[in-house]
Amino acid sequence: MPNQESRPMFIFEGNHRCLDFINTEIIDKGHPVDLLQDFSDLIEWFVQAQIIDEKGAKAALSKVKVSTDGKLILAQAKSFRAVLRDMVDRIVKGKPVPQSTIDEINKLLRRRVGCKQLSRTRQGFEERFHPETEEPVHLIVQIAESASDLLCNADFSLIKKCENPACVLYFYDTSKNHARRWCSMSICGNRMKVAAHYKRHRRKKEI
Template sequence: MARGEKFQFVGYYNCLDFVNTEFTKEGGRHFDSLRSFADLIEWLGESRLVNRAQLQRALKLWGGSAGAAERIFLDALALRRALLAMAEKLATRRPVARESLEAINKTIEKRPACVLRARSSGRFEEMTRLDLHEPEQLMVPIAQSASDLLCHGDLALVKRCANPACGAFFYDTSKNHTRRWCSTTGCGNRMRVAAHYRRRRAVS
């Protein structure tokens, strides 16, 4: 499940990318790219938070049951709402609400274990090991990403795209931390073109 064009990954932290699955497209039209259990599985694959073998197992365990799939999907949407509230608070330099922290903690509690593994660079990283005994474990890596952001990130670098017709959240990793757009090729380019057009009209 390679990254495709259905989802955008501009947030740096996966929890922000998960929030960004619900966004506003050009022209102000609201769009939700997460509309089913299958979409959730696809997003987890494209985000690389869960490997393909585990996702195939999840589909085998719960994908065939409409009730189980719907419950997992609704839980995912509830977590997304909590993470949206978190991102909005961070982007406006306000304290994160207790409800968001409770939702993150509730999900992390489903984490069965963590393992350390060596990377090819010689460094180490901690990975969440999913045994998938419970459907809620699918959301553990998303909640872990939020925990990592809150515990180890510079919270002042969580921003919202300056394009009013977008509003996606991202973590500003630019050199001088002056990034304004979710992506330079997307909103950044559109806003520059719009500004150029306005300047030309002003002098004509």
């Protein structure tokens, strides 16, 4: 695993795992940046997204060293991310999700491995599906499940793109009045407010 200083600074402002994965592509100083530069970055994202723990991450990295499939799995993850970005972009614009996108999601869902397990709760008992994540490719299946959940259960009107024209991040608006406009105040909100304030004062001076 990368040391603390070298770990990528991923953004988790999407309020949905699928959107957070799409948001591993950002704009920095006007230039597109892919935060998933290599397989270890991908595994680190799964750790920060709390899909696997450090032990699981080390196991995934050691398996890839043996199988040398890291580049292939990374390419598959990025390809699926592009499918998801197109899907969400269409949703935001009010366009239908194409069947080809559904097919790509289903292709990964068919690779889901795991089992149901019973656990005790305060109310009694519940049965949950515990996915298998021992093989690195199974981790991408977790993203497919998140995409399926987004399509089946989300209110599409609350899936939004940051209103900063220079930003490419998406989020699910869970704010009280559903009036969220920015990926986050610290990244874009304050910046856009300062820019708007400057424009207003500049117009007053010109008048």
